[in-house]
Amino acid sequence: MEASWLVILLRTGVQILAFPIYLLWYLGLWDPFCKKAFPHLMARIAVFYNKMMFAKKKELFSNLKDFAGPSGVLTLLEIGAGSGSNFEFYPARCQLICNDNNDNFSKFLVKTLSQHPHLQLERHVIAPAEDMPQIPNSSVDVVVCTLVLCSVESTERVLKEALRVLRPGGAFYFMEHVAAAPFSWDLFWQQIYDPVWQILFDGCHLARETWRDLEKAGFSELKLWHTRAPLKWHPTQPHIIGYAVK
Known part of the structure; x- marks a missing residue:
């Protein structure tokens, strides 16, 4: 994605303003701080986000039961479970396997789980989503x-891992903010903020075209919708929502 001279100029200005953060990052002090502080921030953002996206999340997860086994028990792996903000949308008798790369989320996840006794935590896996050997093939x-x-x-490797652990006929559900439409003002500002945004928010990219990775991941069926989160003037407004069947 090629940036114009104006984008490069404004991006440089934002980076200059963020110089103290870049200095901490260069000295190796920012990442440890971010790993500890980020879960506290996300636990609060998750409450706000769920209120705004409640209807969309409820609709997205409305057919989860359709993928349960013959006993009616649904084995569900959540990648990047964080503080457990999706737990309220999961059906009863759901056996959870939660994954996160940051173990500082653990206390928030346990607290949220205690508020949802209809769920059962089977395992909490601390590992990068690209490599989860603790979870057997075709097991969820x-x-x-x-x-x-x-x-x-690597989005590609995460999707490959999701396909590995899913049983045949299982489903991958997603709700992600993505790159805005080409030549739009949204994309213009995403390109400007993106380098600093990645440092501030633990590696979060503003302009990933995630739907392209989903399209070529190898799922047998893909149901994907482009939408916008009700966040005025916010660079994460563009979203994709849907699910893919193995």
Whole structure:
């Protein structure tokens, strides 16, 4: 994605303003701070985000039960489970496997889980989403991933791992902010903020075309919708929502 001279100029201005953060990052002080502070920030943002996106999340997860096994029990892996902001949308008798790369989220996840006794935590896996050997092949009915693919090292490898752990006929559910439409003002500002945004928000990329990775991941069926979150003047407004069947 080629940036114009104006984007480069304004991006440089934003980076100059963020110089103290870049200095901390260069000295190796920012990442440890971010890993500890980020879960506290996201736990608060998740409450606000769920209020805004409640109807869309409820609709997205409305057919989760369709992928349960013959016993009616749904084995669900959530990648980047964070503070457990999706738990309220999961059906009863749901066996959870939660994954996160940052173990500082653990106390928030345990607290949220205690508020949802209809769920059962089977395992909490601390590992990068690109490599989860603790989870056997074809062992889960559903994989859920919301606001995570923006910050992983490799979207392609995460989707490959999701396909590995899903049973045949299982589903991958997603809700992600993505790059805005080409030549739009939204994309213009995303390109300006993106370098600083990645440092501030633990590797989050503003302008990933995640839908392209989903289209070529190898799922047998893909149901994907482009939408916008009700966040005025916010660079994460453009979203994709849907699910893909193995």
